[in-house]
Amino acid sequence: MSKYKPTIGMEVHVELITNSKMFCGCKNGMGLETNPNTNICPVCTGQPGAISVPNAQAIEFTVQAGLALNCHIARDSKFDRKNYFYPDLPKGYQISQFDQPICANGFLEFTLKSDDGSVTGTERVGITRIHLEEDTGKLIHEGKDTLVDFNRACVPLMELVTEPDINSAQEAKRFCEDLRLLFRYLGISTADMEKGQMRCEANISLHEVGKDRLSGTKVELKNLNSFRAVERGIEYEIERQTEVLDSGGTVYQETRGWDEKKGRTFLQRNKEDAHDYRYFPEPDIAPFKLGEAYVNLLREKLPELPTEKRNRFVKQFGLKLENASTLVANKEMAGYFENVTSELENWMSEEDHKFEEKDITTLYRLSANYILTELARKVADSEKGMSELKISAENFAELIKIVYEGEINSSAAQTVLEEMFLTGADPSHIVDEKGLAQKSDEVELGTIIGDILLVNPGPVEDYKNGKDNAIKFLVGQVMAATKGAANPQVVMQILKEKLK
Ligand SMILES: [Zn+2]
Structure with a gap:
């Protein structure tokens, strides 16, 4: 000292x-x-x-x-x-x-x-x-x-x-x-x-x-x-x-x-x-x-200042101080986030059911996370600014919505976002075109899993002999067979039942 x-x-x-x-x-x-x-x-x-x-x-x-x-x-x-x-x-x-x-x-x-x-x-x-x-x-x-x-x-x-x-x-x-x-x-x-x-x-x-x-x-x-x-x-x-x-x-x-x-x-x-x-x-x-x-x-004539905006993001959208502060540090990104939230608000007001406070916060936080991690990384790698971004706030909000509703899993979301970033296309179209919709149907997944177990007797034997890690290999095989579209939680559950 x-x-x-x-x-x-x-x-x-x-x-x-x-x-x-x-x-x-x-x-x-x-x-x-x-x-x-x-x-x-x-x-x-x-x-x-x-x-x-x-x-x-x-x-x-x-x-x-x-x-x-x-x-x-x-x-x-x-x-x-x-x-x-x-x-x-x-x-x-x-x-x-x-x-x-x-x-x-x-x-x-x-x-x-x-x-x-x-x-x-x-x-x-x-x-x-x-x-x-x-x-x-x-x-x-x-x-x-x-x-x-x-x-x-x-x-x-x-x-x-x-x-x-x-x-x-x-x-x-x-x-x-x-x-x-x-x-x-x-x-x-x-x-x-x-x-x-x-x-x-x-x-x-x-x-x-x-x-x-x-x-x-x-x-x-x-x-x-x-x-x-x-x-x-x-x-x-x-x-x-x-x-x-x-x-x-x-x-x-x-x-x-x-x-x-x-x-x-x-x-x-x-x-x-x-x-x-x-x-x-x-x-x-x-x-x-x-x-x-x-x-x-x-x-x-003063605009909203960074400190005010940061505090408002915490209060209005339930963001963590860190995330609010990182968003505000990039004025364009903060503006983009707000546009996405207003698209999400439009969508929520059109739905039949009323959203609970905690669901709304989840949606806002999910948006902030995707913008600050996945999107920010792509923008930085491309060496172009937010102003040249091809993804409209409406399409970004749509992506958040389908992730939130479990229509696609997080790995499919990466693929969709990549395509959106390159072409600016609508996420639902990309999901249809690439067959990325998350498969949660137990009957359909059950058939695929049955086939995977048949052609992989080694790992099946390992799992039965107490090697718990072998199941991860089998989940991976199912994900590959479904091009990443299977719901991993459902796959895990069916696998465990079948391996008993
Ligand atoms: Zn002069």
Whole structure:
């Protein structure tokens, strides 16, 4: 047991998918392949005298993110200049927000999971602030040369800073995963970490158990370009700092990078203080007000958020928290599940008998299981998204219905689903065409079993001599003879009777 405990805070940058860039009329080319320096203008390349005009849609997206993260939305806000020199920053300053961010004092509640994916609890991390700024250009290093591409310069960038509420690398990773999911539900960013649309940094310090949790020295960790990097990078940094402290050394306040290939962090630079940036109010953009009516309108436009949907799936459909949480993690899959359940509801309302609560729950859970296991696997293997799925929700519900009613057994269901996945065909047609309807007729199965016993005297003898496993071989023979359509329970029962 280590005598130190980590305190972790996150800083997350997200590119917003607005139509145009943050302060000019250029198209927001985020995620598009364009030739370098073709999507630029005098404003985003910092030409003298060019005037910046803020993007209303980007402000709207930021307010929505703030509302979804339970933040206080500022009544009065403004943009500021953050002055520094870097070759990818043509203006010599970045337009950002200093002391009046659009959002402050919120939180994100997310689920904690164990390695096998089961939900072990929930955690809440405070959001200190969310502000809006512009992205920089990109430097491309080629051999001895460095090239610069300004296509990304001035793309709207939202920065979110958390309270130091996180206590482990796993928690940090889960926080980032659920944060990305939230951005995707809001439709404000595709937040693809591999493409740099969402970039995470962690502030990590260690304190001795029993002492103030903020008493350690903070190290800033950059280059965390995937969820795995967030977890591994923080884990490494905790170990590194523990070793430094254990050997009587000093942890310095510095910025370190994560080297994914070498699996270690390395020193980048000593930390600048905020005043080094010489922030001052952006003179070209007037301070702005975010009125109550405007904020309320945006609040009404918020979609159902992942946490709400997850809780509703548990309540409305009786799903286990784990399954609800996995479904919700894929927005399209969650939508598909809901379409399947409404098809099942239609079917149940048309039936003569009334369904009991427990039967309805069984149907919903069966749907969720088939979607999360069989279907999800096929979708992943095909490397196509849910949007290209050929199986209509109506046909999927039909499959669930015939499995539920015992018309086909689970191995036949696999065959039917495979065919549905390839062709989109109606499951009942596939069952008829392939003769997959489950055979439960005792007379018919009795005849088939009689024949199997006659041609397999060896296993019959083994079973009678106490080798119980021999019966499994015989069941297998019956299943093969019926092309997998026999009802295994009925087969087992008849076999046992005949072998007495
Ligand atoms: Zn431009």
